[in-house]
Amino acid sequence: MIGVESLGGWGQAATVIGIVLLEAIVLYVGYGALEKLVGSKLIAAIRGDQ
Amino acid sequence: MEIFGIAASLLVMFTGFGLLIGLLFGFFGMGGSFLVTPALLVMGYEPSVAVASGLAFVFGTSVIATLKHRDLGQVDYKLGVLMIAGTTAGIEVGKQGLHWMESLGIAGTVVSVAYVVLLGGIGLFVTRNALKDDGGGGISHDADVDGDLDPEDIPDIAKKIQSYEVPPMMTLRGGVTVSLWMILAVAFATGLLSGFLGVGGGFIRMPALFYLVGVPVPVAVGTDLFEIVFSGGIGSFLYALDGAVDLAIVAPLLAGSALGARIGAAATSIVDEDEIKVYFGVMLLLGAIAVAVRKIGGVIEMPILDTVALVIIMGAALLVSSAVVYSSIQELRTPSADTDSITAD
Numbered sequence: 001m002i003g004v005e006s007l008g009g010w011g012q013a014a015t016v017i018g019i020v021l022l023e024a025i026v027l028y029v030g031y032g033a034l035e036k037l038v039g040s041k042l043i044a045a046i047r048g049d050q
Numbered sequence: 051m052e053i054f055g056i057a058a059s060l061l062v063m064f065t066g067f068g069l070l071i072g073l074l075f076g077f078f079g080m081g082g083s084f085l086v087t088p089a090l091l092v093m094g095y096e097p098s099v100a101v102a103s104g105l106a107f108v109f110g111t112s113v114i115a116t117l118k119h120r121d122l123g124q125v126d127y128k129l130g131v132l133m134i135a136g137t138t139a140g141i142e143v144g145k146q147g148l149h150w151m152e153s154l155g156i157a158g159t160v161v162s163v164a165y166v167v168l169l170g171g172i173g174l175f176v177t178r179n180a181l182k183d184d185g186g187g188g189i190s191h192d193a194d195v196d197g198d199l200d201p202e203d204i205p206d207i208a209k210k211i212q213s214y215e216v217p218p219m220m221t222l223r224g225g226v227t228v229s230l231w232m233i234l235a236v237a238f239a240t241g242l243l244s245g246f247l248g249v250g251g252g253f254i255r256m257p258a259l260f261y262l263v264g265v266p267v268p269v270a271v272g273t274d275l276f277e278i279v280f281s282g283g284i285g286s287f288l289y290a291l292d293g294a295v296d297l298a299i300v301a302p303l304l305a306g307s308a309l310g311a312r313i314g315a316a317a318t319s320i321v322d323e324d325e326i327k328v329y330f331g332v333m334l335l336l337g338a339i340a341v342a343v344r345k346i347g348g349v350i351e352m353p354i355l356d357t358v359a360l361v362i363i364m365g366a367a368l369l370v371s372s373a374v375v376y377s378s379i380q381e382l383r384t385p386s387a388d389t390d391s392i393t394a395d
Contacts, residue, residue, distance in 0.1 A: 013290035020300060024110040028117050029309035046382045
């Protein structure tokens with residue numbers, strides 16, 4: 001998909017795992033920011049608070 | 051329409067599927083490859099790609115779920131490192147046992163039967179115990195994982211294991227004190243089963259940490275996930291050496307599961323512990339049925355039973371994740387619900 005196939009063996013494996021790890025961290029931080037932004041409002045809405 | 055060379059419909063499907071799996075993974079500390087690999091196989095992916103991409107996805111999701119559990123103070127790193135050491139040794143011995151059975155030509159049958167019996171047995175045991183507790187014996191959802199546990203909350207087998215005071219003694223999250231050798235013995239035993247059955251072992255480790263070591267369920271889930279970061283990372287790296295990991299599958303699955311894992315992990319602090327155990331037990335029981343159906347399909351050469359097994363697994367995943375979300379909403383709507391943890395970052 002992004003050309004990691006051209007790297008051989010260890011380089012390819014390390015790049016793939018690195019991409020997965022980077023995506024996981026970016027998503028964690030991104031969704032964390034989203035949770036901070038709308039989390040309390042969402043919980044208040046679920047609890048029926050205004 | 052295609053995005054990065056992948057059909058948009060496939061992207062949406064993988065992201066939605068990831069959300070569902072992430073929720074279960076964050077809540078139970080298990081279920082990733084258990085759900086992803088069979089689904090990819092039924093979709094027509096090569097077995098090596100299905101297993102490798104499933105493992106890489108489990109690695110990514112476990113990183114996210116562990117970080118969330120860490121925020122909630124539910125990861126015991128000391129226990130996690132000891133579990134990794136004991137489990138690794140156990141897996142190696144389990145693998146030797148498997149090779150020995152392969153040489154006798156009985157490995158396939160023995161592993162299939164052992165897998166179904168173990169999955170069903172743990173499911174039955176956990177469900178029966180949780181239902182028997184009738185809400186009085188469990189640790190409440192707002193239990194302080196750093197504070198001391200009520201002795202009545204610790205299962206009898208764990209009390210027995212904790213009574214063997216062989217130095218050095220370790221104090222774990224939840225105020226549990228247990229011998230280092232007992233932790234290593236439990237880790238070795240879980241690794242042995244995991245190596246013998248060729249599975250990740252989350253469904254063995256999570257109950258083992260609670261029922262044998264005696265740590266609270268949320269800590270058992272968080273610590274189990276911490277261990278999966280390493281086992282999933284090493285496993286997917288080894289498969290990636292052969293180029294078997296397909297990032298076009300992993301990336302959208304991870305995008306969905308990252309959100310699901312946050313919701314699932316936060317739900318462990320909201321939903322009552324006995325309910326977690328009931329859901330976990332039901333999930334395992336339905337999983338055991340699905341595995342049995344698939345194995346029977348293989349023996350009598352009826353490929354349709356593979357699809358039936360997948361439908362059972364997907365149905366169970368959908369049912370249990372819906373129940374988790376429903377219970378969380380119900381708990382949040384009760385006036386005494388502790389809601390601080392859901393936004394603790």
